[in-house]
Amino acid sequence: MASGADLESGNPLVTVHPLSRQLQRHALFVTLVKLDSALQPEPYLARAWQWDPSRRAVTFRLFVGLKWHDGTPTTAADVAFTMAAARDTMLGSPRAGDVAVMDSVLALNDSTVRIVFRDPRAALPTVLAELPIVPRHLLDSVPRARWRAHPYSTAPVGNGPFRFVSRTAGRQWRFARNAEFPAALGGPPHTPHIVVAVVDEAATKFAGLVSGELDVAGVSPTMAHLVERDPSLLLMTPPSLFSTVLAFNTTRAPFDDARVRRALSLSIDRVRLVRAAVAGFATPAAGAIPPGLPYSTAGAPALDTIQADSLLDAAGWTRVRAGAARTRRGTALEVTLLTVGGGDMAVEQLVQADLAARGVALTLRVMELSSFLATVRAPVKHFDVVLTGIPGDIALGHVSAMFATAQRGGALDYTGLHTALLDSKLAAARGATPAAAAAAWQAVAAELDATMPVAWLFHARGVQGRSRRLKGVTMDLRGELVSVARWTREDTP
Known part of the structure; x- marks a missing residue:
């Protein structure tokens, strides 16, 4: 796939770059919950949750068995750490305002998290479906003012269906299938790898789609009609x-x-x-x-x-x-x-x-x-x-x-x-x-x-061109990469 600019960061707490956020949310990490096609929360890392009668607190029961890509277990401590970091003014996370509705996030044990909100809530805030969980054991010793410049930003360790493989600055990021991603959370991806190529010229993106070097790319709206005319390509215009x-x-x-x-x-x-x-x-x-x-x-x-x-x-x-x-x-x-x-x-x-x-x-x-x-x-x-x-x-x-x-x-x-x-x-x-x-x-x-x-x-x-040989693609308000773990590529169009 093509990106018009180099991915800003592999750390989801510091990036505003849209494609970076998509990859983090749907490929490299997991979120506490996720959204279904009707934009309602459904289980993900959290398999179930229970509201207090006051609607000011909710307790989540987490999946047990998800590991970070370095083999360390993902626990409730990672969830609490992520939310605390997002609120820290020293980090200056773009998500600080979204998590400000939380009064406290407590890890009751390795598989249970309790979130207390400042005021009663009618529903879960969508930041819980949008903010990936980050590894406490790799970042808790790093001063938060230094997170943007820390090597983790360019060599991230996630816990999602794809793992980071390599980065060539200004040119390419590579991710590979996580064969150990649990079946309860969706199982291993169908495709063995994702390559994000930095391609900033509209004509070059279109040429890459036509030649088959690219399977999916945002295209210039002025070139959308060219994608529609090519029998090997499909034009997708998601909200x-x-x-x-x-x-x-x-x-x-x-x-x-x-x-x-x-x-x-x-x-x-x-x-x-x-x-x-x-x-x-x-x-x-x-x-x-x-x-x-x-x-x-x-x-x-x-x-x-x-x-x-x-x-x-x-x-x-x-x-x-x-x-x-x-x-x-x-x-x-x-x-x-x-x-x-x-x-x-x-x-x-x-x-x-x-x-x-x-x-x-x-x-x-x-x-x-x-x-x-x-x-x-x-x-x-x-x-x-x-x-x-x-x-x-x-x-x-x-x-x-x-x-x-x-x-x-x-x-x-x-x-x-x-x-x-x-x-x-x-x-x-x-x-x-x-x-x-x-x-x-x-x-x-x-x-x-x-x-x-x-x-x-x-x-x-959205104006996305994709090869007809790429199957299993869904694009909607949740993002262009919402179904990336289910993508497959046929050898012939």
Whole structure:
């Protein structure tokens, strides 16, 4: 399979890279529970669970006999360790906000875990189906501030249906069937190995699919029709919880001014962006919550160049005539956009053209993924604006995924904006009863819209090309790799 960039990390507690998370969740590790096709929790490492009458605590009975790939047993201590690490501010995990609903996680014995929540819960939080368990015996001696740079990130030891074999930096990751994966958890995979090849050019991915060198690859939406025409290939367009956004550095001018942030957002023609850049395989983003999720709100995305001009004028960025550059006290409004790039960079160029029409000069700067992440996660921000993707999760979509709340790793943290009001609305949403949850999460989305640290561009749909000889493939909201352990490859198409 192809990946457009090198996998960010083998450690599931520190990565936001979508394919890395997919491989961790469905191949390399196991989660406490997993989701069925109706997105309801079903047994996985936890074979059964029992709620207390108060609904504030739940006790899990774990499968006995699962081993880490180095032969060490997986126990309840690993579960408690994982949840504690995810909450640790020194680690700054992107999942910190999701596990913040837990008051404590206790290993009662090797096969029993008790989770106590801060408030009564109507159901298990989906983070339990999305956050893989990590090995305590390999990571408990490593200072959490050093986890991202630790060798475990590039040579991970898991306990899932596939085990890590090797990595060639910037080129390839290899995983092999775990022949000892227990039958009760699904049994050994059908395919003997997975090779993840780093291929960042759209044409090269398509050529690899046609030649048979690749069995599955995300393809450029503009090339989807070519996949459909090839008799050896199938086009799959599963729903996807992934959004593309502009994240503004609110810690320095001009983006410390909310009027400038809103003006740039209002200047972007999202309908044209979806049509021209991704061939219609996305939904123009009217807000933070993607369509199809319980708390999504309908509405056309904003395009209002008159209001954009008015806001820029009010912020002091004026121009003497139509088509001229905007200036303030003799300084031109020039902005640098950081991007990982890839393909034809159609999104970046369309945004560049839209802003040029408002008198804003946008310069594109393409960066390698690890350098990009190091730059945007730095405590002191030295950039203007970044184009980035937000990988969401099933229950709350991208609103939840954005929040790192004063920690490293989330898209909101890229912007440097953390306010007491935003944090309080998030806390209220996480603790809301099911009846009040929709209104609470919409209040969070409304506050994001009011402060505009992030301009939502579009919510994506998956565009995957795969060989017809690859069988057993299911792709849905749980991810493109949800059935990877059941994949098989025929020798002939």
